[in-house]
Structure formats: C-alpha cells, structure tokens
Amino acid sequence: MLAITEMMIPVNPFSRPGIKLKARKGLVMHYTASRGAPAVNIAKYFAGLQFQHENDSDDDTYASAQYSVDRKSIYRVIPDYEMAYHCGSKTYTAEALNHLGSYPNNSTIGIEMCIEKDGSIHEETFQNAADLAAYLITTYAFPESEIWTHKGVVGWKDCPLPWVQKPSEYERFKKEVNARLHPVIAPSEYRIDVKYNGTALAEKGISRGTDSYTPLRAIAERSRTSVNWDPKLNKGILNSKVMDSSFVINGVGYAKSTEVAAALGLNVKWGGKDSAVGFDEIVHECNVVIGGKTVKGFIRQANSNSYVAVRDAGDAAGATVGWDQETLLSSLNGTALQTTFVYQEVGYAHTREVAAILGLNIKWDGATNTVKLTKE
Known part of the structure; x- marks a missing residue:
C-alpha cells in the first residue's frame, strides 16, 4: 500500500x-x-x-x-x-x-x-x-x-x-x-501471529521455508516509526532503511523479521513454521527525575531517545493521567502524548514531549545517567 x-x-x-x-x-x-x-x-x-x-x-x-x-x-x-x-x-x-x-x-x-x-x-x-x-x-x-x-x-x-x-x-x-x-499463499507458507512487546499485531505475518516475514505497516504503526514503499527500488522503507527482503502480497508489504528487527533495534524470536514471531524492545534503564522524585525511565535502542513512564511522571508532577483505548495514546492534563508506546504493559512517552506538556525544562546528566525535568 x-x-x-x-x-x-x-x-x-x-x-x-x-x-x-x-x-x-x-x-x-x-x-x-x-x-x-x-x-x-x-x-x-x-x-x-x-x-x-x-x-x-x-x-x-x-x-x-x-x-x-x-x-x-x-x-x-x-x-x-x-x-x-x-x-x-x-x-x-x-x-x-x-x-x-x-x-x-x-x-x-x-x-x-x-x-x-x-x-x-x-x-x-x-x-x-x-x-x-x-x-x-x-x-x-x-x-x-x-x-x-x-x-x-x-x-x-x-x-x-x-x-x-x-x-x-x-x-x-x-x-x-x-x-x-484473504490472500492466497503457497501451500508451503503459513499465516503466523506477530507480536510486539507481547501484543499481537492486527495483520498476520508469513512463515516461508526457514524464514518468517513481518507486515511492515503494522509493525511500523505499533512501534511508531516511519514506513513507505519506494516505487523505483520496489522495496519497503522502514525507519529510513531499505528492506532488501521486502515483497508485496495483495497490497501488504512484508520483510524478513530479522531485517525488520535490525531496522528498529528490536530483539526477535521465532520458533519456526506456525509459531508466533515475537519482537521486543531493547532498552537501557536510566533515571528520570521530576520535581525531585525519581521515576521509571529508559533509553530506546531503536532511536536513542529517553522515555519516561507516563503515570509515574504524572504522579510526580501532580498532573492528571489518561489513556485512550481508541488511539492507544496516554495523556497528561488532557493533552495526548503522540510518542506513547507500551512496554511491559506500562505506557511510556518521550521525555521531551512530557516536559513540554508539563512546562518543564529538560537536562541530561551523563555522569549519573539521569534525565532531569525541572523548572530551572
């Protein structure tokens, strides 16, 4: 598409x-x-x-x-x-x-x-x-x-x-x-579930021989990254990276799950044939300090940006926290966080977006591996 x-x-x-x-x-x-x-x-x-x-x-x-x-x-x-x-x-x-x-x-x-x-x-x-x-x-x-x-x-x-x-x-x-x-696939192929951080994507993947293939748009939307199709190369582009293994079946683009994982900085596991493919974020813990309180945070390997647990951030700042099941977006003080994604059943958002909504400045202390959101 x-x-x-x-x-x-x-x-x-x-x-x-x-x-x-x-x-x-x-x-x-x-x-x-x-x-x-x-x-x-x-x-x-x-x-x-x-x-x-x-x-x-x-x-x-x-x-x-x-x-x-x-x-x-x-x-x-x-x-x-x-x-x-x-x-x-x-x-x-x-x-x-x-x-x-x-x-x-x-x-x-x-x-x-x-x-x-x-x-x-x-x-x-x-x-x-x-x-x-x-x-x-x-x-x-x-x-x-x-x-x-x-x-x-x-x-x-x-x-x-x-x-x-x-x-x-x-x-x-x-x-x-x-x-x-209801695409017709070869007898040697299977439709398989694809999971991102434990939750199945709406579109299924394909098992083909010894490889699994993941639907590009579905994984891009779940991980909130860019995706398009280059008509000249006739290849999918995921997170600005060409998917050399990509192909299209009935309007849906797919690429090898291993290639997708590399483009997004994710871990991937697959048991073969008709088992599910599982993608998981690779993260590195960091401290996030809001109003003197330390809350959950980490750096996503996928984009090297820092993220903070939205509910913890709201509690620390005295802000109201919401969740919209339709958009799958968290909110602070009624404003939707467009960078929301769920990791291990917890909603996180980019620290810069959280800071902007809360009216705070953001500072990075490399010595202590800490992101500080302050009024200073």
Whole structure:
C-alpha cells in the first residue's frame, strides 16, 4: 500500500468537528467530482473550509472525509477515530439506517477517490483505494461486508458516479478488497501471529521455508516509526532503511523479521513454521527525575531517545493521567502524548514531549545517567 500522507485539519465547525466515532460500522466510498484534481487538492479543500465564518451572511459548507486517494498518493486529514462530514443527509436508506445507525457519519470512515479529466476513476486509484479499504478493515475490525457507496447510504446522491453508472465496478471493488483480506499463499507458507512487546499485531505475518516475514505497516504503526514503499527500488522503507527482503502480497508489504528487527533495534524470536514471531524492545534503564522524585525511565535502542513512564511522571508532577483505548495514546492534563508506546504493559512517552506538556525544562546528566525535568 502507498504511504499515507498526513495533512491534519485543525478542529473546526466546518470540516473537523473533533467528535470521536461512536462505532466503526463501515466504510463509505465517494468520488471527488473534481475532474483532474489530485488527492492533495481535495485535502487542501477540506482544510480551507475552516476559514468560513458561522455568523456572516454567506452560506457555509460542511464537508470532509478522512481520506482522499489518487493514482500516486493517499492523504489523511482527519484521524481514523474521529468523525468527518462525508455522508450527512436529511434522509437515509432503510438499509443504511439498519446497518450504520441513525447518523452514519459517526460510525463510518469516508474515502474520496479522485477522478481523471474524463470523469473516470483510474485503475491505479481504484487499486490504491482497495488497498486502503483492506488496511482499514484489518486494522479496525470493520465488518468485511460493510463497504458502502455514498448513494447506498443516502439514496439520492449519485456518488461515486462512475460506479452508479456501472454497478459492476462497485462489485469488482468489493472483490478486490476481499482478495486482499484473504490472500492466497503457497501451500508451503503459513499465516503466523506477530507480536510486539507481547501484543499481537492486527495483520498476520508469513512463515516461508526457514524464514518468517513481518507486515511492515503494522509493525511500523505499533512501534511508531516511519514506513513507505519506494516505487523505483520496489522495496519497503522502514525507519529510513531499505528492506532488501521486502515483497508485496495483495497490497501488504512484508520483510524478513530479522531485517525488520535490525531496522528498529528490536530483539526477535521465532520458533519456526506456525509459531508466533515475537519482537521486543531493547532498552537501557536510566533515571528520570521530576520535581525531585525519581521515576521509571529508559533509553530506546531503536532511536536513542529517553522515555519516561507516563503515570509515574504524572504522579510526580501532580498532573492528571489518561489513556485512550481508541488511539492507544496516554495523556497528561488532557493533552495526548503522540510518542506513547507500551512496554511491559506500562505506557511510556518521550521525555521531551512530557516536559513540554508539563512546562518543564529538560537536562541530561551523563555522569549519573539521569534525565532531569525541572523548572530551572
């Protein structure tokens, strides 16, 4: 799958209300109706809606979708766990009401497919959208059968128009997604669980001969590192390192687990054949002092950065600590920590991010292997 380019819209009344999805019941496919416009233009359009004014005499537009897709790119402007304004209506089809609830915006993710100058959906755009749909279904456990068109939700809007005009394309799309969800692998290969710090990834790995292969995007998202696919090299890039062993099956990129472990600075264990692959962080303990109190901390070998246990840091600083099961992010004083990751069932975050939220300065004392967060 193509790398997802983030272009997050600030929370605003017109295109990002900042409301969490109440459920994840389906995907809704759209077309942009803007001939020749690439995905980045659609992302910019949704972002530009924030500059409207609710109290002036102009008519306001409320619109957005989490994703826009074209032949070469995928843009995300709203987090997967937040609602977008992509299928609002005064009326809905009976089937949509039955499957998606009374307000489908709050239970679905919207995907906008860009169209060519002749109004068609290019095959590359079609396949990229299928990759994205399969990824979202796998990642968030959407029901496989709940891939909708905008018209199927509201009944009156001919969107995506090319699929309304040729319904077989919609059926072909669903078959393409299904093929990605249930790939056919050789008899000598096995699907195996892949675990990161003891927790299984949403996407399974592959056992092939004497080697195991790990899904690149799934491990990258769990370890919060970068991943993309270089079309010139035809290789995956993980944590800025080329994965020489990488290959793609039905839109999912894989690489040898040993190569993945080396790129991320992780330990890896595999018992062979149909046993699970286990990745574990390599860390080096350090002291973190906040307000005179010493709390748990360590240096991640993966990036040589220091991390602190969020709950301990909050207790030491007198801050409120939270955890969002949807985003898998810890928070301090209501602010999400984007560098959160879980190690041995404890949530940690980068000391610099913790210091910034708490309004503290950060100092490193190499002699005592201590990170100090102070007001000085």
